[in-house]
Amino acid sequence: MKLGFIGTGALTAAIVTGLKSQANEPAAIILSPRNADIAAGLVSRFPDVRVAAGNQAVLDRCDTVFLAVRPQVAHAVLADLRFRRDHHVVSLIATLSGKEVAALAAPAERVIKALPMPMVASRQGPTMICPPDPSMAALFGRLGKVIEVKDPAEFDALSVATATFASYFKYLDTLHTWLKDHGVADATARDYVTALFKALASAPDTAPDMDFTHLAQDYATRGGINEQVLRELTAKGLFEAFAENLDGVHRRILGG
Ligand SMILES: NC(=O)c1ccc[n+]([C@@H]2O[C@H](COP(=O)([O-])OP(=O)(O)OC[C@H]3O[C@@H](n4cnc5c(N)ncnc54)[C@H](OP(=O)(O)O)[C@@H]3O)[C@@H](O)[C@H]2O)c1
Incomplete structure (x- = not known):
């Protein structure tokens, strides 16, 4: 499994730290170059974490891509990218609906939303996923409790708790x-x-x-x-x- 991250900020750092702090974590991780300091810190701390030359290079080298930029820049950043049909896209962008992300990530067919909390860094989750997705439930399950919901309205209501x-x-x-x-x-x-x-x-x-x-x-x-x-x-x-x-x-x- 090759995991790519578009946006290397606080949440990406928490997920990478939570995953890579575990022994025998098999996933290879490819980070987008911004933020350079956070990316360099993660590369120096963990094995099999690399920084790509740019956002498109992340997509070209991974099968699962996490979207972790701030909502304000999301449209501009995603509109520039060429997704593949077989990309598994996991949007962490809290205020972008699943439908909006699916349109921006076309022609990718598997697009879900996930809402992990920064506590995933110490594997104390929890993470919400919508719609249910066994491989992402397994991945975030290594970082704490996972709550899967089918209904986007339920996901939005649960988001209020955060x-x-x-x-x-x-x-x-x-x-x-x-x-x-x-x-x-x-x-x-x-x-x-x-x-x-x-x-x-x-x-x-x-x-x-x-x-x-x-x-x-x-x-x-x-x-x-x-x-x-x-x-x-x-x-x-x-x-x-x-x-x-x-x-x-x-x-x-x-x-x-
Ligand atoms: N933090 C949380 O607790 C939390 C929880 C749930 C969901 N989320 C969601 O997760 C997303 C990321 O949150 P965050 O807290 O990690 O934000 P953040 O720390 O601000 O990280 C966002 C990163 O995106 C980078 N970036 C800006 N423009 C970019 C571009 N054109 N291409 C690639 N990367 C770019 C920024 O780099 P620079 O520093 O160089 O500008 C920054 O490192 C947000 O959409 C937020 O809604 C966050």
Whole structure:
């Protein structure tokens, strides 16, 4: 398998790092020359990673091609390229629809969208794929959890979840700051918050039959301090505001 990347930026670096950090990774990787520093860094760190002379040279030397340029330049970059019918095209460009990519990558017949997260670098995925594709599920499965969906509308809705990371860290930051303001040493507060939320993150896996509503109820002991925080934040409209905010992101992803 020869994997080519058009656009050698943060996400390409994460995928290549995740794949090539594993022993006996058989895929040969061909990178487009931009960004030169990132490409040179990957070539120096890993075996069987090369930089092509240009974008077309990547296509000419690979069977599977990942499109990893920013959406703003995608049309201009792809319009210049000659794809083959047998190219397996995997678009990572979040805001370009599957139909748009298929038109730009014609006559390639196998065109899918994938949405990996930068955590694939440490093989902690997850990656969404649409439509389902066994060979890409196997490849991204080496980098973490894979979620395959048939319906592009489902893919777009799931993409909204990826807009919540910064707010999640702001939530932890608020807690961390409060602990420090109340006399807890910086490192102690950080360690404790990190360990707590790591353990909470594994709760859905350890209780697979419980949905999130029931997990929230389970942790909100009647009359307890968890119930208090949940009740007060709910009364302030925090969760309603969050849901409205997700609607706004969804509209943006759909181009509205
Ligand atoms: N990062 C994420 O967490 C993430 C997650 C999901 C999806 N995505 C999607 O993945 C794509 C890449 O994201 P990214 O974070 O990796 O962006 P990035 O770090 O900005 O990488 C994009 C790369 O494209 C290169 N480039 C610019 N013009 C080019 C051209 N004409 N030909 C070839 N390469 C060119 C840039 O090189 P220069 O540096 O020289 O300009 C840059 O290295 C985006 O479409 C984004 O929507 C990203």
